[in-house]
Amino acid sequence: MPRTTTRQQAADALHRAFLVNHVLQAESRLAREFFLQNPELRDPDWEDIDELEMDDGTSSTESSGTSTSSSSSSSFSTSTDSISSMDTTAGEPLPSEILTEEILELYSRHYWEEHGKILKTNAILNLLLNDWKHAHPEIFRSYLRITPDCFDALVEAIKDDLVFRNNSNNRQTPVAVQAAVALYRFGHHGNAASTMKVALLFGVSYGFVQLATARVIKACCSERFRFASVQWSGPAAKAAAMEAVGHICPGWRNGWCMVDGTLVPLFQRPSLFGNTWLDRKSNYSMNVQCRPPRQHT
Numbered sequence: 001m002p003r004t005t006t007r008q009q010a011a012d013a014l015h016r017a018f019l020v021n022h023v024l025q026a027e028s029r030l031a032r033e034f035f036l037q038n039p040e041l042r043d044p045d046w047e048d049i050d051e052l053e054m055d056d057g058t059s060s061t062e063s064s065g066t067s068t069s070s071s072s073s074s075s076f077s078t079s080t081d082s083i084s085s086m087d088t089t090a091g092e093p094l095p096s097e098i099l100t101e102e103i104l105e106l107y108s109r110h111y112w113e114e115h116g117k118i119l120k121t122n123a124i125l126n127l128l129l130n131d132w133k134h135a136h137p138e139i140f141r142s143y144l145r146i147t148p149d150c151f152d153a154l155v156e157a158i159k160d161d162l163v164f165r166n167n168s169n170n171r172q173t174p175v176a177v178q179a180a181v182a183l184y185r186f187g188h189h190g191n192a193a194s195t196m197k198v199a200l201l202f203g204v205s206y207g208f209v210q211l212a213t214a215r216v217i218k219a220c221c222s223e224r225f226r227f228a229s230v231q232w233s234g235p236a237a238k239a240a241a242m243e244a245v246g247h248i249c250p251g252w253r254n255g256w257c258m259v260d261g262t263l264v265p266l267f268q269r270p271s272l273f274g275n276t277w278l279d280r281k282s283n284y285s286m287n288v289q290c291r292p293p294r295q296h297t
Contacts, residue, residue, distance in 0.1 A: 007112030014106065018099040025096065122203030129176055144180060145187030155179050157229050158219040173208070181209060182216035262288050 004012075035042040093101075106112070132139040133148045140148055158164070159175040166172060181202060185193045195209045204212075219225060233241070246253035266284040270277050277284045 005112070007106070007109075010112055011103070011106055014099060014103050018096065018103065021095045021099060118200075120200055120203040125177065125180065125202040125204075129180060143187075144183040146183055151176075151179070151183070157225055158216065161219040161222060161224070163215045163218050163222075173212070178212035179216055181212040185209070185213055264288055 128140060128143055132143075133151070137148050140151075144151060146154070155176050158179070164172055164175050164178070172178075181198060181204065184202075185198055191197055195206050198204075198209045199206045242253055242255070245255075263279055263281070263283070263285040264287075266277060266286065269284050274284075277286070279285045279287075
């Protein structure tokens, strides 16, 4: 889940306090009206949270208590006038007003805490795309898990996608830079692929890491890219694949395009070629594979 910022936590706390205070005030006023109409049912332990001191030194409950000898209708009208005059006679702001001012103060600033500038450099990114890509392709591949030629082909295939265009006067970052950031994240896992680590490594902002990754994924998932770059093998490629598989496993000679499936754990380490059954999860298992049958014409 995304991390909740300090500003959002403060806003949630103020909203909850405001709602609780609003509910308590509503309940107190309803109870006051009920007890004014039914004084014999008044709970001696009940306290009015909206009770304010009047100018003459008597509380609102005392002033309303003097009118209990009158009719119930006059008592209700007197209490209504007392309630309406509370806000004007009070010398201090109500809790709801204080909470409202705090909420306005909170939303008047974009950040709750002062943000300092983080020193970063894009030296590694420039070396990766301008030097290591040509002079040291093995370093380039260790970062992006792709060869320089394949990288250039990928950039050429996605550079005209609409996701890399906008209606702003500020041009987007070059597609090659966005592809490099996304490919680095694809080729790493855990903290190495986190937004903060990638941003500090390549000298870009945190938001740019997320945007570049999303744009490259969207471009690679577009129908235009799939039709241009993902193609089924032709007859010659199929024949070559079946010939290569036939030398390894003759039973699979008549099929092609094998797909890895579910790993089936084994009870114990097989005695024949035991270590070859150890998978990447440190379990002895078999990999179930399926293949389409060869269609004879």
